[in-house]
Amino acid sequence: MRVGAAYTLIPDLAVKERAAPAERAALERLAAWAYQYTSFVSLAAPAALLLEVGASCALFGGLTRLLDRIGRGLQTLGYRTNCALAPTPLGALWLARAGAEARVTDARALFNALAPLPLACLGLERNGEALLAGIGLTCIADCLRLPRDGLARRAGPEVVNALDRAFGRLPDARRAYLPAREFHARLPMPAPVDSVEALLFPLRRLLGELAGWLTALAAGIPRLIIVLRHDRSAATRIDVNFSAPTRDAAHILLIVRERLERTPLPAPVEEISVTADALQPLGSCNLDFFSGARAPAEARAHLTERLQARLGTEAVHGLDQRADHRPESAWRFSAPGQAPTCSETNTVGGARPLWLLPAPLLLEQRDGRPWWRGALTVEDDRERIESGWWDGGGAARDYFIARDAAGARLWVFRELYDPRRWFLHGVFG
């Protein structure tokens, strides 16, 4: 039917141009995803995949379980598929094309399964199919009843060849598909989207494909690039970094969701694309049998990534020491979980408070004593710290422990040189 004819029948018909490259890309991504279930995947263009599952049954706990898993995974990815199982690739292809959800495990049952199928599922060209229909053949059983050489002369040797391959009388070699080392997926939105919740649906599908591809390659990614395309604004790019290579789709979705909520969208999103190019080998880890928890290091990394995705990397830190006599320089924030670099402990100085103020607080003096929410009682023991003249942050101070009216212990100091002011530097927690 021509497009014009379709428009006359339905005036407000929505027509989209068929994008063959996008379809091919989607098929290849699906093949990469399916690679986690079997080591032999073959493309049967334009819209079919062949998976050799005989060797995978033992690992996945039986044929039924494996097929159910594959079916559920395909549903999560958002594809509508017809699945069929047969001893030969061409037999399975024809059964799937015919829409029969058949599971033929026996070569003898293959004949009964394939016989009633219409000729359309042979995938012949239009005039080949018309020729067979012209001589009165409607289903495969009819083809099988005719003499072989006669059929070969009328319809061509390909038909007889195909029948032989489908029934296993001739070998059927297929080219294996190997997943690429890069993942790039684009998904156009059916309508412009401007809410984060609505973006999660296509993201979930794309990340499901990504996770399948990573499982197939036994790898993880340390970073991910998400690009949101808008109609009239420049594309929004979101770089997501992970502290350790990961292929956990749920965790990646959580992190991406937090980042999306913090990123302002200048315009509604028309297309979303996900790219991952840096693969790192990542083996599987054994789950704890009783609690199902993942490895402690991975759980720790997941938590810090989630916190940093929502609060920003500058709000989540670890702690580390530095070798310096000045108290404000004797510590620093570090990346979470980083091994401490300085192992020297302060053996020379006195007690240190558990809390340090970000900057020393100037205290006013009343009656010669420092005052902070009440008069402070300063004890006699002092610690003199004089250091740091070489880098401009010189400190010449006498440190004391003081007690305030409520009984809290504070760490105060007095400058050695004029003006001899009192400062509060820490609180003993």
Add this chain to the structure above:
Amino acid sequence: MNFAEVLQRPDIWRAGRAAPMPALATGFAPLDALLPGGGWPFGALTEICCARAGIGELRLLLPALVELARGNRWIAFIAPPYIPYPPALTAAGVELARLLVINPTTRADELWSVETSLRSGACAAVLSWAEFADAAPLRRLQLAAEAGGAWGVLFQRRTLSNSPAALRLRLEPADGDQLNVHVVKRRGGWSAGPVRLDPNHAMAMPAPARSVARDLHPRRA
């Protein structure tokens, strides 16, 4: 071993009694004697009310933190009032590698951080200084602590009514740099105290032999 001793074992369930809870020894024997399970409750919230910072509220937790820092889960400080000072922590025996300091900027982020850290199962202890006006969000935090198997500590300036925390303490300074600890609420018992402790003594004490909590797994609901 006689029958009475056998009955005292923690892995025997007696139908008439509440289930023994996992607990981490506090390091102060008089306080351990008052607490159910003999220590800080794991998988639950502890609410510590002290009107003024610096009277010893963090030093009270130090022996437990020293023990937990040897494990493989985080100890998270959320919205601390000042900077946790690494030289003092190291001097007390706390290993720095497991400490996580989180400084959220908004109130909503504070609550989210506390709940996420408790629920994740990756934190052994979550110490929060976020102030709560009422006890309503605490129910969620209690459930999160149970799900993640974490020890949640909420420092408050004022006591909250109807708080669902498993353990509620009120601290007051006593003379001579000691601390009066009132157990306002504990599971399976009446309020007790005050117990007079010297929080500095814990820093000199070695790790208690019967601490429980190193390999507690989070309970997946």
